[in-house]
Every structure is written in C-alpha cells, then in structure tokens.
Amino acid sequence: MSRTTPSLRRGPFSLTRMPSDRLLGRLGSYATLVALALFCAVPFGWLFLAAINPRAGLYLELPDRVGPDNFVRVFTRADSLRLLTNSLIMAGGAVLLLLVVCTLAGYALSRYDFRGRRALLFGILLTRVIPPSATIAPLYAITLGLGLVDTYQGLILVLAAQQLPFVLWMMKGFFDTVPIDLEEAAWIDGAGRIGTAFRVVLPLAGPGVAAAGLFAFIGAWGEFLTPLVLVSSPDLWPISLGLFRAWVAYTLVDWGQLAAISVLYMLPAIVFYLLVRRYLLRATVLGALQGTA
Amino acid sequence: MIARRVRRPRERLLVAGLVAPALVLLAVFVVLPAVWAVAISLTNQALTGVDARSPRFVGLANYQRLLSDDDFFASLARSATFVFASAIVGQSLLGFLAAFLLGDRRLRGKGLFSAAILLPLVVPETVAALAWASMTAPSEFGTLNRLVGLTGIGPIRWLQEYPMASIVIVNIWRGIAFAMVLFAAALESVPRELLEAAQVDGASVRQQLRHVTLPLIKYAILLFLLLTTITTFGVFGLVYFLTRGGPAGSTTLLTVYIYEQSFRFFELGFGSAAAVVMLAIVLGLGLFYVRLLRAQI
Incomplete structure (x- = not known):
C-alpha cells in the first residue's frame, strides 16, 4: 500500500466521504483556525493602532488622525x-x-x-x-x-x-x-x-x-x-x-x-x-x- | 560520529582552552547561583542591614519556616494550577488543534494562520503583557469589556475579579505556538501510508487520530508536556508585569513568591530556601527530559 490513488493521497481531511460532509469539515477547520488566529492577533491591535495614533489612550480605538508623532517622540526624547x-x-x-x-x-x-x-x-x-x-x-x-x-x-x-x-x-x-x-x-x-x-x-x-x-x-x-x-x-x-x-x-x-x-x-x-x-x-x-x- | 579521540597532551590542552571560556561563563552565572541558593538558604542572609554584611548560619531554620508558611504552600499550589490549566491543558489542546488543522495540505492561508499563532510567542514578554493590559483594561472601553458588552454584561475588572483565570488565558495565548511547532513536526513524521491504510479500512478521522496518530506521536507529546511544565513553572515576567502577584496575593506564583521574599522583604536566605524547593522540582523534571532526549539523539 505504498502508492495509492491520487484522491486518497491528500491530507487527513480528504476522506472518501460524502461531499457535503467534507465541505462542512473544511468550513469547520477554517472557522477554528480563524478563531485561533484572531485570539492570537487581536491583543496586538491596540499596540499597532495606538503607536500610529498621536492622541492614543489605553483603549483599542481607530485613530482620528494617523501620524508618526509617537515614533518621532521615541527617537527625539x-x-x-x-x-x-x-x-x-x-x-x-x-x-x-x-x-x-x-x-x-x-x-x-x-x-x-x-x-x-x-x-x-x-x-x-x-x-x-x-x-x-x-x-x-x-x-x-x-x-x-x-x-x-x-x-x-x-x-x-x-x-x-x-x-x-x-x-x-x-x-x-x-x-x-x-x-x-x-x-x-x-x-x-x-x-x-x-x-x-x-x-x-x-x-x-x-x-x-x-x-x-x-x-x-x-x-x-x-x-x-x-x-x-x-x-x-x-x-x-x-x-x-x-x-x-x-x-x-x-x-x-x-x-x-x-x-x-x-x-x-x-x-x-x-x-x-x-x-x-x-x-x-x-x-x-x-x-x-x-x-x- | 565525527569527533576524534584526544590522545596527545598538546591536543588536550587545546580542547581545554577552547571549551574553558564557555564553561566558566556557564559555571559562574548559571550553575553557581543554583548551588549558591542551597548555601544561602542555610543562612539568614538579607539584602540590607547587619544580616547583609555578616550573615549567620541558621541550619534548616528557613526550611522549617517555609513548612509552616501558608503563603508558600498557597503559591506552590497556584503554580501547579497555573502549569496544569495553562500549559498541560490549554496550550496542549489548542496547539495540537492548530498543528492538526494546519497539517491539511490543501488548506489555504497556512502562512498567515501560523504567523498569527506564532506572534504571541516571539514578542518580548513585557510587550505581550502590555498588550493584555489593554485587553483587560477595567473600564467599559477595554477590548474584552467591549466584547462581552455586546451581550449586555457590564464592565468586568478582569485582573481584579478573575486574576488567576486571566493569567492562565494570557499564558495559553503565549504558548499555543510552542505546542504547535512541536506537534506539527510530530504529525509530519507519521507515515502517510498508515493513515491511508486506516482510511481504506474505513476508519473515521477520530479513529485514525486515536489508533494511528496518537500512539505514534506519544513520545513527542511527553516531550512537550515535560518541556512546557518546566518552562511554565519558571514564568515570572508575564504575570508579574500584569498583576505584581495581586490582588491580595491571588496571582503570587512560586516565582513571584521567591522574588518578593528576596527583593521586597529583603530576605535572601528565606527566599533562597523557596528557590531550592523550586529547583528540586524543575531539575527532577529536567533530568527526565534530558534522559528522554538522550535516548533520541
């Protein structure tokens, strides 16, 4: 069994099942991965947005005005x-x-x-x-x-x-x-x-x-x-x-x-x-x- | 084996000379502190005052005090909870999930997903902590509060009301990638033919996982559990930055306890006794880990 048909040689998810099952499974994997990625990335949102916001606070918010002021201050102070x-x-x-x-x-x-x-x-x-x-x-x-x-x-x-x-x-x-x-x-x-x-x-x-x-x-x-x-x-x-x-x-x-x-x-x-x-x-x-x- | 046996004395000298700088550095600043911890723990060494200049030998008094100190046992229990909940349960499950799903070769956006998951691990721990300081900000504008606010739940002071759960979640967040990297390599090593054979025999994904994949990667799982237990026991900065052990000591892990005894209450001797207990635990696990690795390499 070292060589099988191409359709079986994909990942653990390419099971020979009903197509609708497979579709559901793939949607499920994407949804899970998106959730994981969001969980990992969202905490950084504030850091990046506040860094380019000249009037940033501790909270996540979209800046009214985007500018390098904060970076300028870092390098000049x-x-x-x-x-x-x-x-x-x-x-x-x-x-x-x-x-x-x-x-x-x-x-x-x-x-x-x-x-x-x-x-x-x-x-x-x-x-x-x-x-x-x-x-x-x-x-x-x-x-x-x-x-x-x-x-x-x-x-x-x-x-x-x-x-x-x-x-x-x-x-x-x-x-x-x-x-x-x-x-x-x-x-x-x-x-x-x-x-x-x-x-x-x-x-x-x-x-x-x-x-x-x-x-x-x-x-x-x-x-x-x-x-x-x-x-x-x-x-x-x-x-x-x-x-x-x-x-x-x-x-x-x-x-x-x-x-x-x-x-x-x-x-x-x-x-x-x-x-x-x-x-x-x-x-x-x-x-x-x-x-x- | 590429190494040649050293015979001539001149060669011996050369090898000693090449290895010495590294070994001295390691001995003075890593090994000696561990040994010194045992020595100091038998004295009343303090950071300031008379006991700083001329510490006295006090035998096992520090250990006796430790045994009757409820705060010490509480911190030990907190560390155990922290390790179990964040590393053994949280990181393992989510890391395995990530590795398993990303192992699907037809998946798109793999690079993006794994980059996002790696991010919490690669940034400095103070940045990670600061990011969560904003996430858990107690007012209604804090990111988490805005999220739960959608369901009508009022602003929660996360680090005050749920301190332990908060630091557990932050540490899971930081360590998913650690588990993912190890598990991804292990999953890669599972021969595709075996999974295909199981498929042909009609095994479901769950059955394949349970009867083919998991038995084959159990060594990697053990290795990860050991490693993550060791490193998670040592976590200090991430937690100390966010809570400084509070409120009311509720997030004082063993590492925070050692730091506080030594540098806030200035009792180096007593703090070192607690450190020796921690070293014993970690080195015990470490010996096991090195033995496992040794069998492999």
Missing part, C-alpha cells in the same frame, strides 16, 4: 532613546560574547572526543532547565560580590550565560554537519588546524551560527527579570524595564509613546523569526522559546 540603546548594547554585547565562546567550544565539542564529553554535553543541556526566576537571589548576591551590579558588563555576562547552553548545542550541531574530510584536505595542504577551522568550517556552518546568534539575541533582548534585579539606575534600563516602570506609573503614561516603543521592541523579534523559521523546531526542543520567562 533622551529617556526613550536611551532605553533603545541600552537594550541594543546589552543584547548585542551578549550575542557577540556568545558567538565567540560558543564557536570555540562548539567546535571543540564537535571535533574532539574525550572522556566525559557526552556527560558534559547533557550536563550543559540540563542547566537550560534552571529557571532564572528561581536562582535570581543568589545570582544577585554573586554579581554584587563581583562588583557587577548596575553595570553593562554584568548584565551582558549574565544574559550571555543564560543563553549559552542553547547556543552551544545549536553550534555543535551545525559543526557536526560539516564533514571533517573538508578540513583534512586543508591540513594536507599545510594549513593549521585552527586556521582551517575558521577558513573552512565556519563559512559552511555560517548560516547555522547566524541563526543561533539571532535566537540568542531575541532571548537577551526580551529579558525582563534579570535587568529588573541587576540594574537599578534608570540610565541603564533596557526597554523591558522602561515599559514596566511606565506601566506601574500608570496615570503618568504617554500611551502612544509606550505603544510606539513596544512596536519597535517587538519588530526585531518578528523579523528574526521570519529569518530563522526553519530552525524553529530545533530551538523549541532545546527549550529556547519561553526560556527567558
């Missing part, structure tokens, strides 16, 4: 501009650091075997399940002891460490897909082992490395609890803290500007996910998504 740059510095710094250390470690773990390598790999994966929300108090004590509280460096190091297990696993996986024969050919030509790794392997694993970097960026970019605890000076607040403090202040909020920042804040996440969609499953199994909670 020092405090909101600083939120954006702080988030960029922290997430960007964390990703750069991660790309360096995980390229080195990922390559080593892919190419060299040693005693305890498997245990090490799975030990690293196990650390992924440690929720930052559980270890936040000792983390604060440790960063305080190292003099890293309320600094960019501190936050960059911690954000990088939180994303590390996942990035390392992804990188190791991508290096595994590059055949070692390619390297061996280069060695015979007299190239050094590490030089070869960079010139031959990295370009081939490149797209995967970039994807791992993007996932890590999104994780660090959206992080809320870590800066909440490790940063107190408003000069260092990332966007997540800016949103939270504004929401807590409530009555003093410029909702339009808040919505505009939020839209800018979610934009990289949306763009990146479009880029790395095909790695979504791997990322999910390794627990990258929601892992920042």
Whole structure:
C-alpha cells in the first residue's frame, strides 16, 4: 500500500466521504483556525493602532488622525532613546560574547572526543532547565560580590550565560554537519588546524551560527527579570524595564509613546523569526522559546 | 560520529582552552547561583542591614519556616494550577488543534494562520503583557469589556475579579505556538501510508487520530508536556508585569513568591530556601527530559 490513488493521497481531511460532509469539515477547520488566529492577533491591535495614533489612550480605538508623532517622540526624547540603546548594547554585547565562546567550544565539542564529553554535553543541556526566576537571589548576591551590579558588563555576562547552553548545542550541531574530510584536505595542504577551522568550517556552518546568534539575541533582548534585579539606575534600563516602570506609573503614561516603543521592541523579534523559521523546531526542543520567562 | 579521540597532551590542552571560556561563563552565572541558593538558604542572609554584611548560619531554620508558611504552600499550589490549566491543558489542546488543522495540505492561508499563532510567542514578554493590559483594561472601553458588552454584561475588572483565570488565558495565548511547532513536526513524521491504510479500512478521522496518530506521536507529546511544565513553572515576567502577584496575593506564583521574599522583604536566605524547593522540582523534571532526549539523539 505504498502508492495509492491520487484522491486518497491528500491530507487527513480528504476522506472518501460524502461531499457535503467534507465541505462542512473544511468550513469547520477554517472557522477554528480563524478563531485561533484572531485570539492570537487581536491583543496586538491596540499596540499597532495606538503607536500610529498621536492622541492614543489605553483603549483599542481607530485613530482620528494617523501620524508618526509617537515614533518621532521615541527617537527625539533622551529617556526613550536611551532605553533603545541600552537594550541594543546589552543584547548585542551578549550575542557577540556568545558567538565567540560558543564557536570555540562548539567546535571543540564537535571535533574532539574525550572522556566525559557526552556527560558534559547533557550536563550543559540540563542547566537550560534552571529557571532564572528561581536562582535570581543568589545570582544577585554573586554579581554584587563581583562588583557587577548596575553595570553593562554584568548584565551582558549574565544574559550571555543564560543563553549559552542553547547556543552551544545549536553550534555543535551545525559543526557536526560539516564533514571533517573538508578540513583534512586543508591540513594536507599545510594549513593549521585552527586556521582551517575558521577558513573552512565556519563559512559552511555560517548560516547555522547566524541563526543561533539571532535566537540568542531575541532571548537577551526580551529579558525582563534579570535587568529588573541587576540594574537599578534608570540610565541603564533596557526597554523591558522602561515599559514596566511606565506601566506601574500608570496615570503618568504617554500611551502612544509606550505603544510606539513596544512596536519597535517587538519588530526585531518578528523579523528574526521570519529569518530563522526553519530552525524553529530545533530551538523549541532545546527549550529556547519561553526560556527567558 | 565525527569527533576524534584526544590522545596527545598538546591536543588536550587545546580542547581545554577552547571549551574553558564557555564553561566558566556557564559555571559562574548559571550553575553557581543554583548551588549558591542551597548555601544561602542555610543562612539568614538579607539584602540590607547587619544580616547583609555578616550573615549567620541558621541550619534548616528557613526550611522549617517555609513548612509552616501558608503563603508558600498557597503559591506552590497556584503554580501547579497555573502549569496544569495553562500549559498541560490549554496550550496542549489548542496547539495540537492548530498543528492538526494546519497539517491539511490543501488548506489555504497556512502562512498567515501560523504567523498569527506564532506572534504571541516571539514578542518580548513585557510587550505581550502590555498588550493584555489593554485587553483587560477595567473600564467599559477595554477590548474584552467591549466584547462581552455586546451581550449586555457590564464592565468586568478582569485582573481584579478573575486574576488567576486571566493569567492562565494570557499564558495559553503565549504558548499555543510552542505546542504547535512541536506537534506539527510530530504529525509530519507519521507515515502517510498508515493513515491511508486506516482510511481504506474505513476508519473515521477520530479513529485514525486515536489508533494511528496518537500512539505514534506519544513520545513527542511527553516531550512537550515535560518541556512546557518546566518552562511554565519558571514564568515570572508575564504575570508579574500584569498583576505584581495581586490582588491580595491571588496571582503570587512560586516565582513571584521567591522574588518578593528576596527583593521586597529583603530576605535572601528565606527566599533562597523557596528557590531550592523550586529547583528540586524543575531539575527532577529536567533530568527526565534530558534522559528522554538522550535516548533520541
């Protein structure tokens, strides 16, 4: 039964039933999917409409006048501009650091075997399940002891460490897909082992490395609890803290500007996910998504 | 297996050097805090005051206090409810439904549907929370109130009157895609021939699902349930942003409890004791998860 007639080879819904039954079933699937999609998308309606509404409030409404005023304010006011740059510095710094250390470690773990390598790999994966929300108090004590509280460096190091297990696993996986024969050919030509790794392997694993970097960026970019605890000076607040403090202040909020920042804040996440969609499953199994909670 | 065995000492040094930076980073900022939580939980370490500078060893006193603290058990129970209702029931069912329906190859608009479902998961959690702050706004102009207003029901103060149900729904909303991605891959792996054979034998969609599909993807289901339980237990920002644990502590999950004890009441030692309990639960589940994955890879 490996080949059947074309009419049977469609989806789980193409049953050989009465046409009216089928029609009803298809209508049902569309209705269900539309309902699910609406449930998922409608909460964002206010954010997008308020962002382009110069006189926005907290409620979903069609703007009388559409204009970029809120975005202009975000980019011209020092405090909101600083939120954006702080988030960029922290997430960007964390990703750069991660790309360096995980390229080195990922390559080593892919190419060299040693005693305890498997245990090490799975030990690293196990650390992924440690929720930052559980270890936040000792983390604060440790960063305080190292003099890293309320600094960019501190936050960059911690954000990088939180994303590390996942990035390392992804990188190791991508290096595994590059055949070692390619390297061996280069060695015979007299190239050094590490030089070869960079010139031959990295370009081939490149797209995967970039994807791992993007996932890590999104994780660090959206992080809320870590800066909440490790940063107190408003000069260092990332966007997540800016949103939270504004929401807590409530009555003093410029909702339009808040919505505009939020839209800018979610934009990289949306763009990146479009880029790395095909790695979504791997990322999910390794627990990258929601892992920042 | 692509890796070569390391023999020469020079090579050993090289490998150690390559792996060390990553391991140090992980050890200091992820593993050490977990270990340190156990150490601090045995002291009266505080955030401010005398006990901050020179904490004393207090043995298991923090744990004894924890055992007699009703608020702690209440927060644990809330976390369990939150995990069960939002992740195990809500996300699983809706995520499976989405994956199953989107698996139909003749369906149009697949990209649009899955993009909409993915959106809540990919945005930063503070944006997700803010979006729901507007949804659940208590006045008659709040989006949800306008919807229920159509049926004549007066404005509801969602986060005050139904706090737990609200955060459960918000978390279901955020996690449908997570389940969908995993289940979609699992459904894809079910051999088409088996379903066709069942069809030819006259099995209905429901029978195919029950006797062919589900038994074949039960491993993926287990994996998802474990993963989502672990991550949902750790949820903090989404809930804290919206309710800050209130009203009157009714949405104080275990994570919120730990945060409050440590940073609002400044009792790092006591907060860490609660954190150790949470770590034990999560690591237990995590070991199971890694073992499952290990059998696969």
